[in-house]
Amino acid sequence: MIRLPRLWTPLILVNFKAYIESVGGKALELAKKAEKISNQTGVCIGLAPQYTDINQIAEAVSLPVFSQHLDPIMPGSHTGQVLAEALETAGAIGTLINHSEKRMRLARIDAAIQRAREVNLVTVVCTNNENVSASAAYLKPTYIAIEPPELIGTGIPVSQAKPDIVTETVKLVKKINTEVIVLCGAGITKGDDVVSALKLGTQGILVASGVVKAKEPSKILLEFAEATLSV
Amino acid sequence: MIRLPRLWTPLILVNFKAYIESVGGKALELAKKAEKISNQTGVCIGLAPQYTDINQIAEAVSLPVFSQHLDPIMPGSHTGQVLAEALETAGAIGTLINHSEKRMRLARIDAAIQRAREVNLVTVVCTNNENVSASAAYLKPTYIAIEPPELIGTGIPVSQAKPDIVTETVKLVKKINTEVIVLCGAGITKGDDVVSALKLGTQGILVASGVVKAKEPSKILLEFAEATLSV
Amino acid sequence: MIRLPRLWTPLILVNFKAYIESVGGKALELAKKAEKISNQTGVCIGLAPQYTDINQIAEAVSLPVFSQHLDPIMPGSHTGQVLAEALETAGAIGTLINHSEKRMRLARIDAAIQRAREVNLVTVVCTNNENVSASAAYLKPTYIAIEPPELIGTGIPVSQAKPDIVTETVKLVKKINTEVIVLCGAGITKGDDVVSALKLGTQGILVASGVVKAKEPSKILLEFAEATLSV
Amino acid sequence: MIRLPRLWTPLILVNFKAYIESVGGKALELAKKAEKISNQTGVCIGLAPQYTDINQIAEAVSLPVFSQHLDPIMPGSHTGQVLAEALETAGAIGTLINHSEKRMRLARIDAAIQRAREVNLVTVVCTNNENVSASAAYLKPTYIAIEPPELIGTGIPVSQAKPDIVTETVKLVKKINTEVIVLCGAGITKGDDVVSALKLGTQGILVASGVVKAKEPSKILLEFAEATLSV
Numbered sequence: 001m002i003r004l005p006r007l008w009t010p011l012i013l014v015n016f017k018a019y020i021e022s023v024g025g026k027a028l029e030l031a032k033k034a035e036k037i038s039n040q041t042g043v044c045i046g047l048a049p050q051y052t053d054i055n056q057i058a059e060a061v062s063l064p065v066f067s068q069h070l071d072p073i074m075p076g077s078h079t080g081q082v083l084a085e086a087l088e089t090a091g092a093i094g095t096l097i098n099h100s101e102k103r104m105r106l107a108r109i110d111a112a113i114q115r116a117r118e119v120n121l122v123t124v125v126c127t128n129n130e131n132v133s134a135s136a137a138y139l140k141p142t143y144i145a146i147e148p149p150e151l152i153g154t155g156i157p158v159s160q161a162k163p164d165i166v167t168e169t170v171k172l173v174k175k176i177n178t179e180v181i182v183l184c185g186a187g188i189t190k191g192d193d194v195v196s197a198l199k200l201g202t203q204g205i206l207v208a209s210g211v212v213k214a215k216e217p218s219k220i221l222l223e224f225a226e227a228t229l230s231v
Numbered sequence: 232m233i234r235l236p237r238l239w240t241p242l243i244l245v246n247f248k249a250y251i252e253s254v255g256g257k258a259l260e261l262a263k264k265a266e267k268i269s270n271q272t273g274v275c276i277g278l279a280p281q282y283t284d285i286n287q288i289a290e291a292v293s294l295p296v297f298s299q300h301l302d303p304i305m306p307g308s309h310t311g312q313v314l315a316e317a318l319e320t321a322g323a324i325g326t327l328i329n330h331s332e333k334r335m336r337l338a339r340i341d342a343a344i345q346r347a348r349e350v351n352l353v354t355v356v357c358t359n360n361e362n363v364s365a366s367a368a369y370l371k372p373t374y375i376a377i378e379p380p381e382l383i384g385t386g387i388p389v390s391q392a393k394p395d396i397v398t399e400t401v402k403l404v405k406k407i408n409t410e411v412i413v414l415c416g417a418g419i420t421k422g423d424d425v426v427s428a429l430k431l432g433t434q435g436i437l438v439a440s441g442v443v444k445a446k447e448p449s450k451i452l453l454e455f456a457e458a459t460l461s462v
Numbered sequence: 463m464i465r466l467p468r469l470w471t472p473l474i475l476v477n478f479k480a481y482i483e484s485v486g487g488k489a490l491e492l493a494k495k496a497e498k499i500s501n502q503t504g505v506c507i508g509l510a511p512q513y514t515d516i517n518q519i520a521e522a523v524s525l526p527v528f529s530q531h532l533d534p535i536m537p538g539s540h541t542g543q544v545l546a547e548a549l550e551t552a553g554a555i556g557t558l559i560n561h562s563e564k565r566m567r568l569a570r571i572d573a574a575i576q577r578a579r580e581v582n583l584v585t586v587v588c589t590n591n592e593n594v595s596a597s598a599a600y601l602k603p604t605y606i607a608i609e610p611p612e613l614i615g616t617g618i619p620v621s622q623a624k625p626d627i628v629t630e631t632v633k634l635v636k637k638i639n640t641e642v643i644v645l646c647g648a649g650i651t652k653g654d655d656v657v658s659a660l661k662l663g664t665q666g667i668l669v670a671s672g673v674v675k676a677k678e679p680s681k682i683l684l685e686f687a688e689a690t691l692s693v
Numbered sequence: 694m695i696r697l698p699r700l701w702t703p704l705i706l707v708n709f710k711a712y713i714e715s716v717g718g719k720a721l722e723l724a725k726k727a728e729k730i731s732n733q734t735g736v737c738i739g740l741a742p743q744y745t746d747i748n749q750i751a752e753a754v755s756l757p758v759f760s761q762h763l764d765p766i767m768p769g770s771h772t773g774q775v776l777a778e779a780l781e782t783a784g785a786i787g788t789l790i791n792h793s794e795k796r797m798r799l800a801r802i803d804a805a806i807q808r809a810r811e812v813n814l815v816t817v818v819c820t821n822n823e824n825v826s827a828s829a830a831y832l833k834p835t836y837i838a839i840e841p842p843e844l845i846g847t848g849i850p851v852s853q854a855k856p857d858i859v860t861e862t863v864k865l866v867k868k869i870n871t872e873v874i875v876l877c878g879a880g881i882t883k884g885d886d887v888v889s890a891l892k893l894g895t896q897g898i899l900v901a902s903g904v905v906k907a908k909e910p911s912k913i914l915l916e917f918a919e920a921t922l923s924v
Binding site: 477481482485486487516530531537538539540541542543544545547553556561562614615617622671 | 696708710711712713716717718744746748749750759760762766768769770771772773774775777779780782787789792793794795845846854871901902
C-alpha cells in the first residue's frame with residue numbers, strides 16, 4: 001500500500017474498466033507490470049481496477065490505486081453504492097468521477113468531490129468538452145481528464161483529432177484554478193500521442209484499452225513512460 | 232472460500248449496506264462472528280458486504296458471500312460497473328439484485344439474472360409487493376426477497392405489519408415456479424420476527440441494520456439462528 | 463376528443479417519437495391522415511404524439527391518443543414529471559410504459575400501471591423478450607407490446623426475424639392473464655409484416671418510423687389497415 | 694403567444710410542478726390570474742406549467758411560458774423525451790433545467806443549454822449551492838436559480854436561512870459571466886422574502902407552492918410583484 005504525497009505529474013492513469021483482461025488475477029499481473037515500468041523509469045503510473053480488485057492491488061504494489069467511481073453517500077443505509085470510506089480502507093488513494101461510461105448529475109459530482117476530500121482521496125473528474133471542463137474546475141477536483149466520448153476506444157487520440165478542445169480546456173481550467181491538473185484521455189495508443197498531449201499543456205494521460213488490450217502491456221507502458229520523459 | 236451446493240435454506244442473509252460498522256476490518260470481524268454462529272448452530276448465514284470487501288471475506292470465512300448488486304454488462308468497455316466475472320473471481324457465490332436502494336429497470340433485472348447464471352452466481356431479487364414478486368418470479372431468480380420499502384430500518388417486521396404481502400408472495404411465486412425460494416426482509420430485529428416469517432411460508436430472511444447495528448451482533452445472530460431451528 | 467370503450471383490436475398504434483416530421487402542426491396533419499384512414503377502413507389507429515401535442519390532437523381527431531410515457535407520481539411537488547391526471551385532462555386515453563427508449567424500474571412500472579388505472583388510462587407496456595413479457599403480464603397492463611430493441615428502426619420485422627419471441631410471448635402472456643392484449647413492434651414497414659404479426663397471435667402493432675418517416679404516411683397506414691382486415 | 698425580447702428582470706417565475714391545483718383548466722385559470730397581476734403592475738411573471746398545458750397557456754396569455762425540463766436530444770428516435778423543437782412549437786420561450794426534482798448529468802446540462810439556444814429558448818438552470826452555481830455559470834445559461842433543496846416547500850426562504858449562499862452565488866456567477874441573471878428560489882411565501890432576495894443581488898425569484906397552493910394566488914402574486922417594485 002502506498003501513502004505518498006498526493007499529487008503526481010506527469011501521470012499515466014490506467015483505467016482497467018470491466019475488461020476480462022484486467023480482472024482478478026490478471027488485474028494483479030497487470031498491476032505488477034506497471035509497477036516494474038514505473039520503478040524502471042521513475043514515471044508515476046496510476047491504476048484504476050474494478051472495485052473488487054482494489055484491496056489486493058493496493059496491498060501488492062506500490063503504485064497509486066484509484067476507484068473507477070464514487071457515490072456521494074454518507075455511511076449508512078445504502079445498498080450497492082460505493083462509499084468513500086470503503087475505498088479508503090481498501091487502499092485506494094483516489095477515484096475517477098463522472099467517467100463518460102458513468103456520468104453523474106452535477107450536484108452529485110460536487111458532493112462526490114467533497115466526500116472524497118473528507119477521506120483524503122484525490123479526484124479525477126472526467127469531462128467531455130472545454131465548457132464542461134471549466135464547469136468542473138469550479139468544483140475543485142484534483143485532476144480533470146478531458147476525454148471526448150466519441151474518441152474513446154477508437155485509437156484516434158484527442159490530442160491530434162481535437163487539439164483545440166485540449167488547449168482550451170487547459171486555458172480555462174488554469175484560469176479558474178491553477179492547482180487543478182489537466183489530463184488528456186481517449187484514443188491514446190502510442191508514445192507520440194502522449195508527447196502531443198503533454199505539449200498541449202496537459203500533465204498526463206488517462207488510458208484504458210490502449211494498455212489493457214495491448215498484446216504487450218509492459219511494452220506500451222514503457223513507450224508511454226519514456227514519451228513523458230522526452231517532453 | 233466456499234464452493235458449496237448452491238441452495239441453502241433456511242437462509243439468514245446479512246446485507247452489510249454502506250454502514251461504517253461493516254466496512255474494511257470491521258466487515259471481516261462481523262463475518263467471523265457470523266461464521267462462528269453458523270458453525271455452532273448449523274444454520275446458513277450469507278454475507279453481503281461492500282464490493283471492496285468481498286474478496287477478503289470470501290477468503291477468510293466459510294460462509295456464502297453475496298454482492299449487493301450486479302450490472303448486466305458483458306466484459307468490456309464499462310467504467311464503474313459491477314461485472315459478474317469480477318464478483319465470481321473475488322469469491323462471491325451470489326448477488327442481490329434490485330434492492331430497494333438500488334432499483335433496476337425490468338429488462339436489466341432479466342439481463343442481470345442471466346449474467347449471474349452464466350458465471351454460476353445465485354440471485355436474490357428484491358421486490359416490494361406481491362405483484363412485483365410474481366413478476367420477478369418469471370425471470371427465474373434463485374431467491375426472491377419480499378421487502379416493503381416503507382418498513383426497511385423501522386424495526387417493524389413485514390411478517391407482522393403486512394403478513395398478507397408475504398403469504399400472497401409465497402403463493403404467487405410458488406405457483407409460477409416452485410423452485411424459487413422466498414425470503415422475507417424489512418424490519419426484522421428479533422427471533423420472533425424470524426419465526427413468524429418462516430411460518431408465513433418463507434425460507435429465510437434478509438436483514439441489515441438489525442444485525443449490523445446491533446450492540447452485540449453475535450447475540451442477535453444466535454437468536455435468529457435458533458429461531459429458524461424452532462420452526 | 464374520444465371516450466370510447468377502452469379496448470380496441472386489432473390496433474395500429476403509431477408512436478410519433480421525437481421526430482421532426484411529427485411535432486406541432488405536422489403532428490396534427492399526421493393525426494388527421496390517420497383519422498381519415500381509420501374512418502375509411504374501420505380499423506382503429508392509436509396515436510402517441512409528444513407530450514406537448516396531446517391536447518391539440520385529442521381535440522381535433524376522434525382517435526385514441528396515448529402518451530409516450532407516464533411517471534408513477536401522485537399529484538404534488540414534482541418537476542418535469544408526467545402526471546397521470548395531466549394526461550387524462552389533456553385528452554389522452556392511454557400511455558406507453560417502459561418503451562425501450564424510456565425503460566423504467568420494475569417497481570415503477572407496477573406503480574405507473576396502477577396510477578394509469580386510477581385515472582382510467584389504458585396501458586401499453588413495452589417488453590424486449592418473452593420472459594420480460596411474462597413478467598410484465600403479472601402487473602396487469604391493458605396491452606403488452608413485444609419489441610426486441612435490436613430491431614427497432616431496422617425495417618426487419620420481428621414477426622419474420624424472431625417469430626419465436628412473438629409466439630412464446632403470446633403463449634406466456636395469455637397463460638398468465640387472458641385479458642392482456644399482445645401487440646408486436648419493431649421493424650414493421652409493410653402490410654405483409656402486419657399480416658405475419660397477426661398470424662403469430664398478436665392483436666395489433668406498434669409502429670413509428672415505418673409510418674412517420676414514410677413518404678406517404680396515408681398510403682402506408684392504408685396498407686397496414688387493409689392488412690389487418692385480410693387476416 | 695408572446696415573442697418578447699428575451700430577458701426580463703425582475704422576474705417572478707412560477708413553477709406549476711405536478712400540483713393538482715395547476716393542471717388542465719386550473720392551470721389556465723392560474724395563468725390568467727398571473728397575467729392580470731402582470732398587466733396591473735408591469736412586473737414580468739413567467740409560468741412553467743406541465744408539458745401538456747404549455748400550448749394552451751401560451752395561446753391564451755401574454756406571459757412568457759417555460760417548460761419544466763428539456764432533454765438534450767436531437768429530433769429523432771426518442772420516446773417519452775422532451776424535444777427542444779416541440780417546446781418551441783408549443784409556444785414555450787424557455788425551460789427550467791436541472792431542477793432539484795429533475796437533476797441532470799453535467800454533460801447533459803451543457804447539451805440541453807445548447808439545444809435550447811438552437812431554438813431560441815432561454816434557460817433557467819437550477820443549482821443547489823454556490824460552487825454548483827459557479828459551475829453552471831460556465832455553461833452560459835440565461836438564468837441561474839439558486840435553490841437549496843432542503844428549503845423547498847418549507848416556507849423558510851433561502852434569503853433569510855442561508856443568505857451567504859445567495860450572495861456568494863451572485864458574486865461567483867457575475868465574476869464568471871456578467872450576463873447570467875441570478876434568481877433565488879425555495880421557501881418564498883411573502884413579499885418580504887422577495888425583497889430580501891433582491892437585496893442580496895438576485896434579479897428575481899423562482900416560486901412554486903407559495904403561489905400555486907396559496908388560498909388566493911392573485912393576492913400573493915400581487916404582494917410579490919409590489920415587493921419587487923419596492924426595492
